[in-house]
Amino acid sequence: MSPSAGGNLRRVLLVAIASSCLVIIDSSAVSLALPAIQRELGGGLVLQQWVVDGYLLTLGALILAAGALADRFGTARLLAVGTLWFTVTSVVCGLAPAGWVLVLGRLTQGAAGAVITPSALALITAAATGATRARLIGQWTAWIAAASVAAPFFGGAAVDLGSWRLVFLINIVPAALMWRPLARLRREARPPATVKEPFDVLSAVLTACGLGGIVLSLITQSSLGWTHPLVAIPLIGGVLLMALYVLRQRRSAAPQLPLGLFRSRAFAAGNGATLWAYGALGMGGFLVGLYLQQRMGLTAFEAGIGMLPATIPMLLLSSSMSRLMIRTGPRLPMALGPAVAGAGYTWLAFAVPPLAYWRDVFGPMVLLGLGLAIMVAPLTATVLSAVPPGSEGVGSAVNNAVARIASLVAIGAAGAIMGGVLDDGGFRRGVSATAILFAAAAVTSAVWIPTARIVAPPAGDGEPSEARRGVHDE
Numbered sequence: 001m002s003p004s005a006g007g008n009l010r011r012v013l014l015v016a017i018a019s020s021c022l023v024i025i026d027s028s029a030v031s032l033a034l035p036a037i038q039r040e041l042g043g044g045l046v047l048q049q050w051v052v053d054g055y056l057l058t059l060g061a062l063i064l065a066a067g068a069l070a071d072r073f074g075t076a077r078l079l080a081v082g083t084l085w086f087t088v089t090s091v092v093c094g095l096a097p098a099g100w101v102l103v104l105g106r107l108t109q110g111a112a113g114a115v116i117t118p119s120a121l122a123l124i125t126a127a128a129t130g131a132t133r134a135r136l137i138g139q140w141t142a143w144i145a146a147a148s149v150a151a152p153f154f155g156g157a158a159v160d161l162g163s164w165r166l167v168f169l170i171n172i173v174p175a176a177l178m179w180r181p182l183a184r185l186r187r188e189a190r191p192p193a194t195v196k197e198p199f200d201v202l203s204a205v206l207t208a209c210g211l212g213g214i215v216l217s218l219i220t221q222s223s224l225g226w227t228h229p230l231v232a233i234p235l236i237g238g239v240l241l242m243a244l245y246v247l248r249q250r251r252s253a254a255p256q257l258p259l260g261l262f263r264s265r266a267f268a269a270g271n272g273a274t275l276w277a278y279g280a281l282g283m284g285g286f287l288v289g290l291y292l293q294q295r296m297g298l299t300a301f302e303a304g305i306g307m308l309p310a311t312i313p314m315l316l317l318s319s320s321m322s323r324l325m326i327r328t329g330p331r332l333p334m335a336l337g338p339a340v341a342g343a344g345y346t347w348l349a350f351a352v353p354p355l356a357y358w359r360d361v362f363g364p365m366v367l368l369g370l371g372l373a374i375m376v377a378p379l380t381a382t383v384l385s386a387v388p389p390g391s392e393g394v395g396s397a398v399n400n401a402v403a404r405i406a407s408l409v410a411i412g413a414a415g416a417i418m419g420g421v422l423d424d425g426g427f428r429r430g431v432s433a434t435a436i437l438f439a440a441a442a443v444t445s446a447v448w449i450p451t452a453r454i455v456a457p458p459a460g461d462g463e464p465s466e467a468r469r470g471v472h473d474e
Helices: 003-041 044-073 075-094 099-127 130-161 172-188 201-224 229-251 259-263 265-294 300-306 308-328 331-350 357-385 392-418 424-448
Strands: none
Touching: 003 044, 003 075, 003 099, 003 130, 003 172, 003 265, 003 300, 044 075, 044 099, 044 201, 044 392, 075 099, 075 172, 075 392, 099 130, 099 357, 099 392, 130 300, 130 308, 130 357, 201 229, 201 392, 229 259, 259 265, 259 392, 265 300, 265 331, 265 357, 265 392, 265 424, 300 308, 300 357, 308 331, 308 357, 331 357, 331 424, 357 392, 392 424
16 A cells, blocks of 8 residues: 555545544533533423434434435535534534524534535545455444443533533534545545436435434424324324335436345345344433433433443454454354343343442443444444445445434333333333344344455446355355
8 A cells, every 4th residue: 555545544534533423422422411401591301302303303314315415426525514514503502592592503413414424434435445444444433432432421521520512612623623634535536427317306305304204203202192293294204205215216217325225135234233233222322321310320420431431342342343354254243242232231131229330330331332342343344345336425324324213213212111210110121122122133133144245236236246245145
């Protein structure tokens, strides 16, 4: 590898990590800032819900359209737009004088997050192949996984030691760090392939409104119930619009979402494992964060520290797991990782209350970190290695949409599983459900994931064959 190529890959990695951390830290850390936001701005539970859910609504609704735009207009260009947009909306949120301004800022911030999320990983996928790509994805995974777990710690520290506004204003730092290398990547990037067909606005509207309706119903059902018109109508409408979207993709000569991607066993199975695993991550993190504060009496800062033991294994082992996948194939780490993480939540389910941190929580957090370190990098590499060149943005968008919506559904279901009360019995039911979701991810991977290294089909091939992908069954 030439020095210039190595420098370019380092810039790609820095930009991908920094942009991903923008979205992850902001979306995770804000949960521990909600009580402080309510105390200062008022608004009660309704404001708290919309500070979180408004962001998820626009993120989930726009992510597929953003992935298609990245493939069409260039990943680096769209990432620059998304980063600037996200930074401006972060300042709006951090300086919000009233609750409605904060909610409006979060809605627009979620739209910016939808632009950033698929573009960051697509940047790596387009820049490297083979072992180099696996290594870069492993390093990217280590940093974003650590950011995911460290985000509650940062949120708690910001609230207890400073102000909830720091949760948003801190986004200026990673945005500033990535701007110069991102500008250079934009100058050096090859122009995207010329596309004769105009951008499919109708498909973008269908997916945005369809996913938006489904996400909105999931957000509101916990307080209104499934039969309420404000829940049932968006859900039914969203499902119908997504069915029309799929039908349009099947009939389009240049589909926004090539459905042939799902004929790839690796792509379909990887997204299936993502569905279960990220549902478990969403529910488990939500439950543990609340339990540490509301039942064990920890402050927001202490609760953040209590969840940190899951960070170190991910930082230390994610790159090694990418190398293991190259030697063994993706099936072993993708099956083993969720099983280890599920064992941690099984431990929590059998703990006898009152829970003590060092006896009952520390060990499960370490197992969670080990499981994620084993699973996440191979999962990401497997899904994106099955995507043909030129479709990296939409491939990443699909996987991220599956992860975000799975997490949202699981968090929405947590209230029903716990019976509406976070007592010891409700917590046990919730972490048991989390362990079951991780077990489903392990079984899906063990049964469905190919054993051999995944090789992307040629660009424009909507129906990749087993031979072209280098996949064999064992």
